[in-house]
Amino acid sequence: MTTGIREGLHREVLEANLAIPQVGLATLTWGNVSGVDREAGVFVIKPSGVAYESLTIDDLVTVRLADGAVVAGNLRPSTDTETHRCLYLAFPSIGGVTHTHSTHAVAFAQARRDIPVLGTTHADTFNGPVPVTRDLTEEECAKDYEYNTGQVIVDLLGADDRRAAEVPAALVAGHGPFTWGTGARKSLEHAIICEAVADIALHTMSLSPSAPPPRHLLERHYTRKHGPDAYYGNPERLTP
Template sequence: MSESLSFGDLRREVLAANLRIPEAGLATLTWGNVSGVDRDAGVFVIKPSGVSYADLSAEDLVVVSLEDGRVVEGHLKPSTDTETHRCLYRAFPHIGGVTHTHSTHAVAFAQARRPIPVLGTTHADTFNGPVPVTEDLTAEQCARDYEYNTGQVIVALLEGDARRAEEVPGALVSRHGPFTWGATATASLENAIVCEAVAEMALHTLALYAPGGHPEPPRHLLDRHFTRKHGPDAYYGNPAPAAVR
């Protein structure tokens, strides 16, 4: 990448996170996109529309204004989902990255309009509650500013509750698929990976339930797992190695 390119570190992180979409088996063709934000500069960096992962370079990423959605830098059109990302960044000031995929099992829950239920610790490690499903967009919401409105139905679902958005860092857009977010572009991508994994596990678990009874997992177990990894008492993990530069 040219040294003079602006937002170099952010571009590198967003590029790496986008390339993990196909690596993690979340992508068909060019579907899926990750963005990362620079709040001080008032911009976010996002994948261009319809470019294959194999061809993607940091220069191809598009820099977009948080304020009005205009392209600040870039020779390509940004992802068609750009306005959804922008809406989420504006509603949730604590997030640093957003990921959208059409991963198979998360899409199946979105299409069936079923939240992904909390069935075990794998889910609770990342999502402190079910991954919810939005309302269908109305004809009016589809006719105009469709992509921004896609963000709005997610925000409505969380009632603008930033804490809830932090504890459940993702949602399923009805009949469409998952959007996830996180403190960074990388974190949003990893939440997309977890969302797909727990969707697949939930699909199989539901198939295995004995008819009649499947009590919820005990709340104390789920809390334990979420707080092992998140918040002031977290004790999971080690300091990351020196960041990608």
């Protein structure tokens, strides 16, 4: 571990990574979670290609936010590290990022379709569709590919911190979901929900719904969990 980093960050990042296979979001070593310490100017991320069952806290890699340099850790960081870094730089309010190849969310990403808002399960968390990016160009794939993978998300959302908070997930076209949140654990929670709503949406679409749910129902659900009038949950018992 690195001195000077917020206590508990490594532990939270480790636990969020270990939870990926437990909640059924990963095949093999696919998927990674990071968490940031903005005061220290670094984020902590899973190493590349290491099996979850052998992953320990000492395997985590600490990366400098400013330039992506590895500042602590003995292993190479996830190949997706530059994507995480791009998102942290564009959206100052986010504290954690998760990437998975979960089945149903990837299906939407591969079909280049937004996950539409079909009900309250979606609106409880995402204040709008989970949007899909444009394709990366040949140039964006050739150079700084992973950073550009974050950049197409930023292009999609317009580097709008508020918008990133209202819909904390995006699908990279042909690739899969990236989600974020106030911390590592919250970004994982959004990955779980993104996969759940994609799964439910596929079934709903197979039933040919006649019309989308009324906007006032969706707004009610979003606002009872978010914003100044939220009344969901017991704050002292919520996971951070």
